[in-house]
Amino acid sequence: MDGTPVGRRVFLGLLGVGAAGIVLGSNVQRWLEREVGPYLAKDGTGLSGLLPIGRFRIYSVAGSMPHRGHDEYRLHVSGLVDQPLTLTYRDIRAMTPTGLTRDFQCVTGWRVFAVKWKGVRLADVLDRAGVQAGAKALRFKSFDGTYTESLTLKQARRQDVLVAYELEGEELSDAHGGPVRLYIAPMYGYKSIKWLDRIEVTDAVVPGYWEERGYDVDAWVGRSNNRDDNAP
Amino acid sequence: MIPRFDRVERVAHWTTAALFGVLMLTGAVLYAGPFSAMFGRRELFRQVHVYAGILLPLPVLLGAAGRWGAQLRSDAGRINRWTRDDARWFRRRNRARPGRVDVGKFNAGQKLNASFFAGAVVVMLATGLMLRWPNPFSNDLRTGATFVHDWFAFGIWMAVLGHIYFAIRDPVALGGMTRGTVTPYWARTERPAWYREMTGEQSERLEGRTPR
Numbered sequence: 001m002d003g004t005p006v007g008r009r010v011f012l013g014l015l016g017v018g019a020a021g022i023v024l025g026s027n028v029q030r031w032l033e034r035e036v037g038p039y040l041a042k043d044g045t046g047l048s049g050l051l052p053i054g055r056f057r058i059y060s061v062a063g064s065m066p067h068r069g070h071d072e073y074r075l076h077v078s079g080l081v082d083q084p085l086t087l088t089y090r091d092i093r094a095m096t097p098t099g100l101t102r103d104f105q106c107v108t109g110w111r112v113f114a115v116k117w118k119g120v121r122l123a124d125v126l127d128r129a130g131v132q133a134g135a136k137a138l139r140f141k142s143f144d145g146t147y148t149e150s151l152t153l154k155q156a157r158r159q160d161v162l163v164a165y166e167l168e169g170e171e172l173s174d175a176h177g178g179p180v181r182l183y184i185a186p187m188y189g190y191k192s193i194k195w196l197d198r199i200e201v202t203d204a205v206v207p208g209y210w211e212e213r214g215y216d217v218d219a220w221v222g223r224s225n226n227r228d229d230n231a232p
Numbered sequence: 233m234i235p236r237f238d239r240v241e242r243v244a245h246w247t248t249a250a251l252f253g254v255l256m257l258t259g260a261v262l263y264a265g266p267f268s269a270m271f272g273r274r275e276l277f278r279q280v281h282v283y284a285g286i287l288l289p290l291p292v293l294l295g296a297a298g299r300w301g302a303q304l305r306s307d308a309g310r311i312n313r314w315t316r317d318d319a320r321w322f323r324r325r326n327r328a329r330p331g332r333v334d335v336g337k338f339n340a341g342q343k344l345n346a347s348f349f350a351g352a353v354v355v356m357l358a359t360g361l362m363l364r365w366p367n368p369f370s371n372d373l374r375t376g377a378t379f380v381h382d383w384f385a386f387g388i389w390m391a392v393l394g395h396i397y398f399a400i401r402d403p404v405a406l407g408g409m410t411r412g413t414v415t416p417y418w419a420r421t422e423r424p425a426w427y428r429e430m431t432g433e434q435s436e437r438l439e440g441r442t443p444r
Contacts, residue, residue, distance in 0.1 A: 002313065002315065003313030003314050003315040003318075004313065004314050004315075005312050005313060005314075006312070006313075006314035006318070006343070006347075007311050007312035007313070007314070007343055007346070007347040007350075008312050008347075010344065010347035010348060010351060011347050011350050011351040011354075012351075013351070014348065014351025014352060014354075014355055015351055015354060015355060017355075018351075018354075018355030018358065018359065018380050018384070021376060021379055021380035021383070022358075022359065022362070022373055022376040022377050022379075022380055023373070023376055024376065025375055025376030025377070025378070025379030025380055026371075026372040026373075026375035026376050026379070028379065029375060029376075029379050065270070065272060105371060107366060107374075108363045108366055108374065108378065109362075109363055109366060109371070109373075109374030109375045109376075109377055109378035110375065110378045111371070111375050213275075221371070222371055
């Protein structure tokens with residue numbers, strides 16, 4: 001056949017671009033968020049929110065977006081505790097706040113750099129209820145009716161594990177898991193359960209929603225789900 | 233009427249188109265916050281998206297395999313090969329005088345479109361598999377795969393919308409992919425070199441002066 005095989009070149013060129021993007025993508029992403037992100041933040045139309053720059057992806061496993069207002073919200077703490085608690089939004093707000101600024105890393109790859117969180121330490125909530133001897137783990141339930149998560153007691157007592165109510169200086173929206181969610185800084189995003197409804201103190205770890213579907217229970221960023229390099 | 237695409241090509245095209253539709257819509261639900269929020273059921277959409285993605289290359293590959301795939305293979309060869317007329321086609325300003333360019337079965341736009349989709353499908357499949365089964369890959373590679381999957385998805389949306397726009401603007405060409413045939417008039421004016429090939433008519437080659 002005569003002619004130049006331009007079609008093949010386009011095809012192979014795209015594969016090259018794709019491969020380069022896989023290798024360099026996280027650097028390009030970081031650059032885009034530093035250089036372009038600030039301009040997108042000023043865009044009033046909201047259309048730029050669709051671009052894959054500096055954005056959270058909203059993952060919900062339930063049938064509809066859960067909603068609970070501040071007044072009707074309750075956080076239940078039960079199980080192996082001295083005193084089961086039912087905390088209102090106001091109760092949680094009244095506790096000593098803690099701020100954290102960390103990258104948010106999803107196990108599937110997307111990452112949002114330097115996210116500002118505010119909430120109370122999960123350890124403080126546990127102390128308030130009084131954890132009994134023999135307790136080993138926590139089981140979390142979401143008021144979406146489906147999602148569950150787990151932590152060992154030792155993990156839960158870390159300083160960088162929050163019961164969070166603010167994201168980037170604003171009250172948590174429904175999409176981001178408001179009014180109250182968990183934020184577990186050293187672990188992949190699926191551990192940070194949204195729409196936190198209930199904390200049960202148990203004597204053993206019960207795997208959560210995605211963990212029953214193949215993800216690791218101990219989800220350290222960079223040291224789980226088959227990884228052993230260090231967290232970014 | 234002049235036969236343009238045989239049954240195998242048409243089935244391959246429309247099956248692929250249907251899978252594209254499923255992937256683009258489920259992809260939008262998985263990707264865009266407002267849609268994710270509206271529909272929820274992430275696990276269901278994820279499963280549909282993953283299976284549709286894995287099936288995506290099959291219609292064309294099966295269509296091209298075996299004896300029934302002769303015309304599909306031959307058309308793929310035509311799409312691959314570019315001549316001077318393709319360069320002229322891109323440079324020309326006046327669509328109303330298509331005779332200036334001696335276009336074969338496919339014009340340069342169609343060739344570029346098909347090659348783009350072939351490459352994009354492979355890239356989307358590879359990065360998609362990395363996102364679905366991320367365990368062997370470092371966080372940086374996962375972020376890279378997400379980056380590529382996202383931006384290629386934008387490109388694919390543009391290309392598909394453009395593809396549909398051009399198809400609607402040219403109903404005879406669209407008929408080539410639905411009924412399988414086109415009118416002789418269309419072939420003679422829009423695809424003169426192919427028209428001569430199909431009819432054996434020795435009409436004078438429409439010599440292309442390069443438009444300035």
